[in-house]
Amino acid sequence: MPSIDALADRLSTYLGDEQVNLVRRAYFYAEQAHDGQRRRSGEAYVTHPLAVASILADMHMDHQSLMAAMLHDVIEDTGIAKEALHAQFGESVAELVDGVSKLTQMNFETKAEAQAENFQKMAMAMARDIRVILVKLADRLHNMRTLEVLSGEKRRRIAKETLEIYAPIANRLGMHSMRVEFEDLGFKAMHPMRSERIRAAVRRARGNRKEIVTRIEESLLHCLEREGLSGEVMGREKHLYSIYQKMRGKRRAFNEIMDVYAFRIVVDKVDTCYRVLGAVHNLYKPLPGRFKDYIAIPKANGYQSLHTTLFGMHGVPIEIQIRTREMEEMANNGIAAHWLYKSNEDETPKGNHARARQWVKGVLEMQQRAGNSLEFIESVKIDLFPDEVYVFTPKGRIMELPKGSTAVDFAYAVHTDVGNTCIACRINRRLAPLSQALESGSTVEIVSAPGARPNPAWLNFVVTGKARTHIRHALKQQRRSESINLGERLLNKVLASFESHLDKLQPERQQAVLTEYRLETFEDLLEDIGLGNRMAYVVARRLLASEGEELPNAESPLAIRGTEGLVLSYAKCCTPIPGDPIVGHLSAGKGMVVHMDTCRNISEVRHNPEKCIQLSWAKDVTGEFNVELRVELEHQRGLIALLAGSVNAADGNIEKISMDERDGRVSVVQLVVSVHDRVHLARVIKKLRTLPGVMRITRVKA
Template sequence: MLQYSIFQTQNGQKPEHSIDALAATLSEYLSPEQVNLVQRAYYYAEQAHEGQRRRSGEPYVTHPLAVAAILADMHMDHQSLMAAMLHDVIEDTAISKKILSQQFGSTVAELVDGVSKLTRIEFQSRAEQQAENFQKMALAMAKDIRVILVKLADRLHNMRTLGVLQPEKRRRIARETLEIYAPIAQRLGMHNIRVEFEDLGFSAMYPMRADRIRAAVRQVRGDRREIVENIRETVESYLEEEGIPARITGREKHLFSIYQKMRSKRKSFSEIMDLYAFRIVVDSVDNCYRVLGCVHSLYKPVPGQFKDYIAIPKANGYQSLHTGLFGLHGVPIEIQIRTEEMEEMANNGIAAHWLYKTDGDAANGNSHARARQWVQGLLEIQQRTGNSLEFIENVKIDLFPDEIYVFTPKGEILELPAGATPVDFAYSVHSDVGNSCVACRINRRLAPLSEVLQSGQTVEVITAQGAQPNPNWLNFVVTAKARSTIRHFLKHQRRSEAVELGERMLEKALAGLGGQLKDIPERQLEELVETTGADRFDSILEEIGLGNRVAYLTARQLFNAPGKTEPEQTSLGQHAMVINGTEGFLVNFAKCCYPIPGDPIIGLLSSEKGVVVHTDNCHNSIELRSKPEKVVPLSWAEDTDNEFTVELKVELSKQRGIIAVLATRVNGADASIEKISVEDDTPKVTIVHLLIGVKSRVHLANIMRRIRHIPATLRVTRVRH
């Protein structure tokens, strides 16, 4: 748990609120002028919140004061502390951002604006409102990363004072904290705040479970004391003999991590608590590795348990050596070895090496750059996602899952979440690399793009000009950047295809009325846009292409414009739209009749799917012809060279290996088999259903002839459902 010098609550007693106590703490690391500015912000907030009270009955100003105290214990700069004092002024009082800017400067006003809960907007759901707020907070973080640190401190104090709220509201805030704010604290390396978030959130969500685990931990702590002390003394005396100064402490798991491990690993409490964990803090990186050698000579290391986060730090700047050991009588021991600076970084993360309070600190610059890189990634995701709920779904995926480390062909290290694939790797290198990737090599061997990567592998992405993301990638990518970029590309692609298809369909409808799109005056197109409420003419074409607007009726609207005489309508059949099977997402081939080139075909408009192609005699197309506005006359292009799926039903005499013979015959006819399913009809007959790719009716006839020549074939027919 965090230890705060000013507002620490012990044994349920109320914390002491005092600006003088805070000023005394601040004077240890800030200049007198800066302390005065923080005090001035406090008195300003006190006046602004005059008469306002918290649910607990305390004056409202006690909340911003407590938030500032949390930041003071992290030794944050004076502007962050001023923003903490004023963070609710814009929302809860009549004071505007402009007035704050005049009083305290634009930097503090921007920070307050970023942290403030935003103007109430009517959303369809509370989830959407929370998502929208977080989305806007991400934008504010991009301007100044201190926004999130003030926000975390604000949330921490709210979590500490949850007790006065109704149970339902308490659980909602706790869930939001566990899902969003605790992972953000982890992402920024702020271990202490994350632990307190998780324990407070866990206690609010599941009070009885938390109480039981807390009581069990208290009991076990007494039973374990002798073993823990014995191990600590053994390690300490060995390091003294080697002349290595070190501070050794026992490391206890917090409640939420115990609960998570019990649930995820399906282990009992006693199994989780079997592990004895220690932290050894030394004065230099060199001594970290010397201590590692010492503990490995004392106790036998567990294979595969050693991790070097000093040589390869985590994305949030965390550094340490981790090792697992077999102690006396096989007792499992876990040890972390780090320097004092690493310890500070592990506990307070980005706040430990704050950019605004040091000059030229390399470690500071590195951790700050990592945080900025993460926020920039959030911004990219925000720009690509369609709505706030989709954005927050992607952010949750990205908020610090277990990580792996892989190498580029040039030896650069990339950090990815566990379960990442070469497609995730490609998008982490660059969006354009991801969009154009077609294959990959893992450790110099060709591998599928869906293969899960492991730490230490070298990954090389093979790209091709003109290549495009595959919608199936969404089934296996795990990073938010890959998911949002693929979705963004597909949405854009779908829109451009819808506009192109809509234009072709409108041209055909106009031709049926004896006109052409190019002959329609610009003024008439603008009038149509106005009367339909569209934002531009392309939007009308998109709606036609998606099947949400009827091309023929739109053509009639254009001809019914004032002063325009509608020509005599000609037969729609004379103006069939030509297709070749490469139209993309918005020309789909029906799975009830599987049309192929050479079949008489007809198109039916379907909302959001564009044109669905059926054979002319398909029972579905016959049923839907009662709605002529939904029918699109179609014909095949003469030079169609794509593969189209068709279903065959083959009845065979039962023989050993007959399915293999059938597959060989089909492959020999230059056709691809997409699916084979077998059903037994009688003890003597096997019925096989084949989904195969063919190029035309002639190609299909050739395949069926080859199948009939198999001696065991009784019958082969094309299936039309």
């Protein structure tokens, strides 16, 4: 049984004496408030808040969270007012206790009612302070650990609510260890016989597997030693509820699930993760299509790791996760591992601490959104990852889309046919334009018609690649008249700026342009403009050129195809080079400015066919193009000479160089290098990587 003294000793390892004493004071206040109260087990009631605080201490939570844990039942069970707590412990602690108390009062009969109301109240509580949820999760976890003293019916009701609500919440917050314990305890309470049978089968299988597990573990350790890598190798066991779900949902036999051997390798640095990956792939043959890089692209709840599946000895499948210790902590404790709440404003947060501050600030700035069935994902996940939006189908399915997505993007995410035939949409039951950007938490309903087809104008506002690809594909199959009409409008708009019109064009000039473009009819040209294959401004310039005026031939060699007759310049913000995906932006006074396709400076006009057009490099493009590189390396004598020698050895040329010492050990060098194309740039970077002490090389671009 934990004691306040034992807890205080643990807290003193990461909290100051003053903060530990505040937690002690909250404990003694709770002890007095709950005096005479007993739990169902017969223990003094204060043992429960003490245990809840102990769970939070395992996560290294702050002293205010621990104080709230001590006091979380005081308002509800003892009649002490929130104002009294405010006077004793301050506003933050009182608000936390009040928030947890309101969550504790919720009881529901059905899963649907629970999801609609429970998540909504949690969202409102978390709008003030995300720590409310963490205290509530710890409270529920201790209650689940002591569930056996309750009657069978009440035990099953609490277990069901835990599996349906609290375990998914822990999962959303990336708190893997807590989710696993919730699920296994809930499974045991809901289905005690099934749980025990699987537990016994796992024990038996563990004995049979012990020799193979040891051999695989030893081979992995030897592999790391051979490569000069240090890391901790540990076997992973699937937890009981996970096994049960797979047996039930995927109709798989117990032996099928247990035949896969799972290991985790924990290392110190991110780059070591990738070196370990290469080492284990040399040791055992990887299974094609089973590698996932969640380090480069983390899961939405912050989880990071490398996943791979190998053919082990005798064909035994081996699942391996490779991660750093920080990622291991994040995988197990989620948001609690990131904790940095209201830290000293004078301190500059670094690395994960900065991300943690942004994470928590995002939740603190949350405002109550729509009042209908707010799922927890709306109240937490959305604001933690602001580059994505999460919306619901009318049936409650959650759809994840890039920020700025429209109803058309949503329709194509549901199904291609839904996108191709959509004609209108309802957002939160109200009709809205298809071009309206979606907000997180909205319910989107698509209105479709069997004979409807995509509109070329959708290309001006859709965000997702899937929508854009399918729209373009459908447009090619669609009646030409729609594209021709759009092309005609775009061309006439440009011609009007030259005080002309399609009706005023000379037939001979039209034919000359068609010959240059190798098109049969003028409608083909209008269709090309409507589909975005040609820029209306360029076509208009050629159509209006007088007989004596010379314009560059449409088929003559150019660095950029499709820019004939335009003043051409390259954007300095992203410095595109041959081989980069590029777009052209028509800029007043500058002509056509070539940007990289991903350049943030043109994101607002990227899909406006009047201002931007997709470009491609000519096959025979020649010349030199400047590109900026940022090289981080250990400080050493003769640094500039080493870099210049490497660039020169790769047939490159340094146009500009500047150096900054980050500290006495690391130097950051900015190089402007002239290269022919991306292939040439890759050679230069590869050569630079061979220099001793080089830690990182990045291309600087917008």
